[in-house]
Amino acid sequence: MAQFLKCPDHVLVSNIVYSHVYAYILPELRPFLINLETNHLPKFVENNGEEMIQKMLDKSNNKLRMYGSAKEIAGNIKIFRNFTESFRFFDDQKYPFNASPVIYTSLNGEKYIYKPDIFTIIQNIALHTINHQKFIFFHSMLAKILKSKIVLANGPVEFVKFDEKMFDEIEKEMREVDAKSHQQAIAQRDYLAMSLSTNNYPAIASKFRELNPTLWEDAVANSYLKHLQLLSNRRIETQKEPIFIALTNTCKMNCIEEIMAKRAPLFTSTPESSPITFIRTPILRSKHRAVPIRAHFPGQFVIPAVDCFFEFWRNAILGVKLFQKYQCSDWEKYAQFFQEIEEYFDIEKKQQYFLQYDILESVVGNSLQQYEVSQIKDIRNAKKDGFTVQNLKNELKYLGLTGTFPDIQNYAEGVYEEIDKVKKERYLRTCDLFDAVESCQLICLLNRIPNYQKFLHNQKGCKRVFGYKCAHCEKEEEVKNTSDIQDSMKNLKIESSNESGSNQYSQPALSAQKDCEKCSESSEILVKTQNELKISRDQLKEMQQKMTDTEKELSDLKKEHEKIVESEAKKTEELAEVMEELNNEKEKNQEKEEEILKASKENEELQKTILKLTAENEANESTIQKLLDRISNLSSNNQKTNRIDEKTIEESTQTTSVTSKNAPLVIDCLICSSQIKAGQEVIRCPLCKRRFHSNCAFKWRKDHTQCPACNGDLPGI
Numbered sequence: 241m242a243q244f245l246k247c248p249d250h251v252l253v254s255n256i257v258y259s260h261v262y263a264y265i266l267p268e269l270r271p272f273l274i275n276l277e278t279n280h281l282p283k284f285v286e287n288n289g290e291e292m293i294q295k296m297l298d299k300s301n302n303k304l305r306m307y308g309s310a311k312e313i314a315g316n317i318k319i320f321r322n323f324t325e326s327f328r329f330f331d332d333q334k335y336p337f338n339a340s341p342v343i344y345t346s347l348n349g350e351k352y353i354y355k356p357d358i359f360t361i362i363q364n365i366a367l368h369t370i371n372h373q374k375f376i377f378f379h380s381m382l383a384k385i386l387k388s389k390i391v392l393a394n395g396p397v398e399f400v401k402f403d404e405k406m407f408d409e410i411e412k413e414m415r416e417v418d419a420k421s422h423q424q425a426i427a428q429r430d431y432l433a434m435s436l437s438t439n440n441y442p443a444i445a446s447k448f449r450e451l452n453p454t455l456w457e458d459a460v461a462n463s464y465l466k467h468l469q470l471l472s473n474r475r476i477e478t479q480k481e482p483i484f485i486a487l488t489n490t491c492k493m494n495c496i497e498e499i500m501a502k503r504a505p506l507f508t509s510t511p512e513s514s515p516i517t518f519i520r521t522p523i524l525r526s527k528h529r530a531v532p533i534r535a536h537f538p539g540q541f542v543i544p545a546v547d548c549f550f551e552f553w554r555n556a557i558l559g560v561k562l563f564q565k566y567q568c569s570d571w572e573k574y575a576q577f578f579q580e581i582e583e584y585f586d587i588e589k590k591q592q593y594f595l596q597y598d599i600l601e602s603v604v605g606n607s608l609q610q611y612e613v614s615q616i617k618d619i620r621n622a623k624k625d626g627f628t629v630q631n632l633k634n635e636l637k638y639l640g641l642t643g644t645f646p647d648i649q650n651y652a653e654g655v656y657e658e659i660d661k662v663k664k665e666r667y668l669r670t671c672d673l674f675d676a677v678e679s680c681q682l683i684c685l686l687n688r689i690p691n692y693q694k695f696l697h698n699q700k701g702c703k704r705v706f707g708y709k710c711a712h713c714e715k716e717e718e719v720k721n722t723s724d725i726q727d728s729m730k731n732l733k734i735e736s737s738n739e740s741g742s743n744q745y746s747q748p749a750l751s752a753q754k755d756c757e758k759c760s761e762s763s764e765i766l767v768k769t770q771n772e773l774k775i776s777r778d779q780l781k782e783m784q785q786k787m788t789d790t791e792k793e794l795s796d797l798k799k800e801h802e803k804i805v806e807s808e809a810k811k812t813e814e815l816a817e818v819m820e821e822l823n824n825e826k827e828k829n830q831e832k833e834e835e836i837l838k839a840s841k842e843n844e845e846l847q848k849t850i851l852k853l854t855a856e857n858e859a860n861e862s863t864i865q866k867l868l869d870r871i872s873n874l875s876s877n878n879q880k881t882n883r884i885d886e887k888t889i890e891e892s893t894q895t896t897s898v899t900s901k902n903a904p905l906v907i908d909c910l911i912c913s914s915q916i917k918a919g920q921e922v923i924r925c926p927l928c929k930r931r932f933h934s935n936c937a938f939k940w941r942k943d944h945t946q947c948p949a950c951n952g953d954l955p956g957i
């Protein structure tokens with residue numbers, strides 16, 4: 241089953257790559273994107289369309305330098321395009337589904353699937369089980385059938401319980417399609433052969449139409465007829481073969497439709513009957529854009545408001561080059577423009593909220609256009625061996641930004657330092673220079689508009705601006721610093737647990753699943769106070785030593801517990817649940833533990849604090865437009881491209897290590913998507929430390945050189 245939750249490689253079609261890139265880049269840059277495929281027949285692309293993207297870059301007049309290499313863009317777009325009902329977003333009615341289905345989890349841990357994703361699973365099962373030619377014909381037919389059915393089910397968002405058994409049954413029936421469709425085709429072959437021998441092409445076209453009217457609608461049947469007439473001078477034998485292939489494919493589609501018709505309610509809207517269930521929805525980001533989330537009505541998509549903010553300002557800063565065009569003295573000219581967007585960024589909302597993904601694109605169109613001025617300088621290229629802080633300062637001046645923001649060069653150092661830390665190649669590149677110039681301007685903007693500072697902080701976006709020091713974060717930190725000695729005990733516990741180190745459950749795997757911004761913020765507070773209180777550690781060192789001793793005993797016992805828990809643990813991604821389960825187990829084994837209870841008492845206290853934090857976070861989140869932050873396997877792809885995610889990972893790893901000591905965590909192999917069970921051979925990526933099944937890793941290494949999680953270069957196996 242797991243294999244059908246991932247779209248096969250041969251579903252991404254050349255004609256659709258352009259739409260993906262077009263949606264990904266800044267609205268201001270779209271005129272520089274050339275569609276190379278308008279005159280070509282669609283074909284499947286490899287490496288996520290990297291080759292095509294390279295061609296687009298070559299023809300973009302250097303306007304897309306901020307996005308890095310074609311390979312990086314392809315990787316980022318792979319994340320960006322992968323969401324439920326993405327075909328509506330990209331207006332892709334004709335080609336195969338290329339976004340993998342998602343299994344959602346409700347608040348009580350039940351698995352759900354979004355109805356339109358069922359169509360994608362049907363496609364994936366069909367492509368796996370039914371014989372078909374390599375070229376696109378079969379895939380397009382299948383897509384057409386499935387997508388025409390989705391469009392009919394045009395209701396509001398609807399989920400159904402994920403029933404693996406049912407998909408197993410469907411798979412079984414699909415395996416019979418080859419034989420069944422062959423029978424059906426045989427029955428029609430003589431008629432088609434006879435029509436062909438008498439050059440009666442209209443009879444052939446109308447036979448196809450009769451067999452499947454959806455597939456062979458008027459326009460298609462007519463153009464097929466023309467196509468046949470064009471080929472009429474060829475030998476009959478060479479004409480026959482493609483006609484028979486079309487016949488077989490049509491019969492195969494009929495069989496697939498029969499399989500679906502048996503389960504009609506799955507594929508139609510039934511909104512009245514469905515009760516409201518809260519479903520966790522992952523919030524994913526590629527480097528430049530948040531992944532859209534399907535909203536209530538068909539064709540409507542939302543992204544977090546904070547991403548709207550970043551995408552809007554990136555377009556104003558790097559696309560429109562607003563601050564290069566107008567100087568500080570013109571500040572009041574911006575007033576109307578600022579007013580117009582103010583309403584979207586609500587500083588009163590303390591919880592994360594969402595906006596329609598394109599809500600600000602029209603504002604850009606209306607308000608920013610009037611600032612058109614010619615002769616505005618472009619950011620120059622970085623040198624082969626990177627750029628220095630001084631280079632950055634010079635660039636800010638060269639662009640005329642020191643006129644608009646006299647203080648802008650002061651931020652160069654802080655911005656540079658952070659960008660240098662997360663650079664993806666040995667030297668800083670031109671795309672990094674774009675990021676640096678953008679961040680410097682964002683900081684200037686934030687310093688001038690206190691409401692934006694508050695908005696960013698409330699929406700957990702303040703750490704996504706390179707080199708920006710959030711005043712609200714600092715204030716919160718001060719409050720934390722006054723906390724009492726009890727806290728210092730807890731924090732000490734964090735350290736001691738960290739030291740006692742290695743656990744069979746890897747930490748990065750958990751952090752990848754748990755790097756929700758809110759959780760990470762709580763853990764960040766923990767980590768920060770921990771550092772502040774290092775001084776008091778010496779006083780308690782003695783006690784710590786005692787604790788380490790008893791902890792060793794404890795960990796032996798824990799290993800036994802883990803075995804029990806492991807066998808019972810259901811696949812869950814929620815830390816809270818895992819910990820609750822653990823606590824139950826603990827109660828059962830309390831007798832055993834009595835001797836060491838003293839030492840573990842503090843441990844528990846800490847766990848409770850974390851549990852409380854997690855629970856609080858979750859309670860908060862559950863009210864946010866019914867969309868909740870769950871981190872899926874996919875988010876690990878984000879680790880490299882998204883700066884906030886990387887930060888988050890560092891931070892949550894520290895808290896994680898406290899809990900992973902006790903908690904049996906479920907880890908999925910990113911390659912095959914199934915669980916890594918105890919005793920299975922695993923291989924770790926040396927760079928990001930993610931684990932994969934050995935078998936999966938070897939297979940992967942055969943045709944990839946990069947880690948599926950972090951994209952880092954893998955050593956040879």
Ligand SMILES: [Zn+2]
Pocket residue numbers: 250367372373374379
């Ligand atoms: Zn195929």
Ligand SMILES: [Zn+2]
Pocket residue numbers: 696697702703710711712713714
């Ligand atoms: Zn902040």
Ligand SMILES: [Zn+2]
Pocket residue numbers: 909911912913914932933936
């Ligand atoms: Zn695997």
Ligand SMILES: [Zn+2]
Pocket residue numbers: 925926927928929947949950951952
């Ligand atoms: Zn790696």
Ligand SMILES: [Zn+2]
Pocket residue numbers: 925926927928929930947948949950951952
């Ligand atoms: Zn890795």
